[in-house]
Amino acid sequence: MLETDLYQPVKSFFENQGYTVKAEINDIDILAIKEDITIAIELKVKISLKLIYQVIERQKLVDNVFLAIPKNSYKSHRSSVKHFHLLLKRLNLGLLVIDENRVEIVFEPNHYDFNKSKSLNKRRKEKLLNTFNNLNSDPNKGGSRGKRMTVYKQNVIKIACLLADKPGLSPKDIIEETGVLNTQSILQKNFYGWFQKSSYARYLLTQKGLEEYKKYG
Template structure:
């Protein structure tokens, strides 16, 4: 059953890794899917509707971040390997590239199934430790999974956007606040910088050291209501 968009692959592949004890996030630092289990290195999965060269090139680029990179695509009609190849050809090619392969089969009346074609094998490419650290940091600084892997031309819920939205949520709840009060609420030392940079135009300085919301900030709470609903209830802050 041909899929219409690669985002349809995200849910079954996410479920596949969650069953194996991983926590999964979509669209982390341009990676379609990132899965992490404990202190293990991250697993990256790139999603495409079909097996093709752009998918392989994209996955090879992810090897700079981790050795555990998979490509995932819909199982072709009748289970045949794509491009008139044999599945052994696909396995051999991807093993030489250091990539794992997952296929997803969709049905009309039951849940899709994910099959492992091959595991990723070590590939002798010098990893970018700094980029890998940024990937893991971005992953852990997100409170939940608010993006669908494979999305494009959409505003993604990054850790920075989430932290900004948390401040918006608190300003809406309590009225104008100081950076120190917001820092106490969020336990985020970067709040003063976040307010001053005002990257999304959500904040306005009402008076010296006191910030409130702009109309754009009010709208953000509506646009991202599903994210704001996950914020923990705030305790009373110390008055200044």
């Protein structure tokens, strides 16, 4: 499919809503005008960063900007469509999807409510700040991939260091000495296989725990 194949369906769509529509007006693929409302529509068969640059430029000249893409291109980005939608919405852009002669408005340009977005993600922010505040020093290297020090791993190491020095402690004893409030959960889940019970509610390090905790000493 070519960009020119998208033109007639989009032109007809806006004309049916009472707009006067013309193509290639000062580098804008389609310009639709009704009374004092101006809309720019950029036609593209593939999604790219260059396309985003173009539609942002159009916002300087008109009231609203739509991106129009064919349905097959839209479907090919299904795995990342949620993020694509979020990007366009944050930029106050609209999205049209064309399937042969049918035009679907996925969403219209609207002012993005950043406060609402932050409110909906309040718990995620709390988790972010909790991780920042509870992670000792700065143990990870920015931009790195693979294993990273987490608050959970850090707490496992704290418990392991204590049990290496004082084997046979209870969860209550460990909490009092380390301040790790989720000690009971860490010991029961034993994600890394470092801990074992020595008797009722008393814990020791496994051989694996004895060997591995030293790497972080």
